[in-house]
Amino acid sequence: MSRAITLHEVSKYYPKQPTPAVDRFSLEIAPGEFLVLLGPSGCGKSTVLRMIAGLEDITTGELLLDGEYGNDLAPGDRKMAMVFQNFALYPSMTSRENIGFPLRFEMPGTEPGPRVDETARILGIEEILDRYPGQLSGGERQRVAMGRAISRHPSVFLMDEPLSNLDAKLRAHLRAEIARLTRGMGVTTVYVTHDQAEAMSLGDRVAVMRSGVLQQIGTPRDVYHLPENVFVAAFVGTPRINLLQATVIAPLSGGMWIDFGRQRLGLPEPLGYDHQMLRIQQGRTIIVGLRSEAVRIARASQAHPGEVAISGIVEHVEYLGHESLVHLNTGSRPAIVPELEAPRPAPAKPGPRRNGTGSGGLGKLAQKAARRLQATVTDREGGSHGAHSAHGGPPKPPQTPSAVMDRPAAAPETDTGDLVVRTGPDIRVRRGDHVPLLVDLAHLYVFDSNGHRICPLPREQPHLE
């Protein structure tokens, strides 16, 4: 059996706390669905889970179980099983006893042995049934904890960061096992995690929370490709989306540009509807989001339709085996999202730091790098494309009406880069190289100064009046 769970405008105030831990939270979970609650530490995920379990009172709002009012149901009457981060096994009981323990209360008078054996078979833990928790590895302990939940044949699994005490390899393995088990059993599952990769790989849908408030609920694909606000955009996806401060320039004479301060992106004409709507942002600060796969290192002459050129100076190359992440400086100002930890951490850099972060040192470096790039590209292209030097610096902007860059790309604000680009593992660029970049406008996000996505246009348009 599997249940539908509905939360309607649910809030939770803890005693002596001025703000709610959960604030008017509404959600409908279908029978058999795997729903992940995702968000940073302290955003209220566990509180939501505990209210569903009946371990925490609901201050206001309604919980419906299969459509029936459930706020006051005792935890034991909800037919839910919970799996915790810390496994919560009894140290003086063997695995067999730990798994069978709750059955003694739920099926009094019935021998738990057959259920325990069945559960052990499903989880592949027959050999460790007679061991004590102290004789088990972390992964085995978590399997026993899962076994204790499974053996009860619950209608709902509630899992609170069940894998976070395990190492990365085991986590990935057990993640696949949890997906297999819960889908196989068809049991409604609510799974709490702060790990976005875990959320994306497990959830039928993901509910992203921030400060007690639901930000977005959707399939993993939806929350990645159509984040409703800058917080969701920044929380979901690795490496973190590039977020740059910018302004819209839309002169009456036509054309539209997104101005990053040192460089501009020209939007292709005729302007699409989404881009036309940016006109009302003229003069205001906006936040541009570019995922690392939306930008590639390539010359303007290689642009596909819908790609426009900018350039950047390589700060650091992160080799990851199957790919490399190139950290670049485009001279833009990164936008910071409050409540997410620090802005992008500084990569560990080999070699001595350069003198200061001012534009003087970098300006020289940029010029040197640009000359090197210019020489390389001119050699390769017979001087026909791309690498003309403006102010002795960056490559010439592309010869399409859709891209403008009126100032050199040097003079960054930081020395850690403002743009991360995903490339193949064998990319041959070095720190200080000045490289041409192509931005795919189909993957450009624009958020207003409040962080709401305005491009692509949100599905629900605000009423103009």
Ligand SMILES: Nc1ncnc2c1ncn2[C@@H]1O[C@H](COP(=O)(O)OP(=O)(O)OP(=O)(O)O)[C@@H](O)[C@H]1O
């Ligand atoms: N019993 C309590 N009394 C008072 N405040 C509480 C209590 N339990 C949780 N809180 C507060 O409520 C907020 C939400 O906590 P909760 O544990 O639900 O967050 P979370 O997203 O699950 O965090 P984490 O991922 O760190 O477990 C936090 O600010 C927390 O300090």
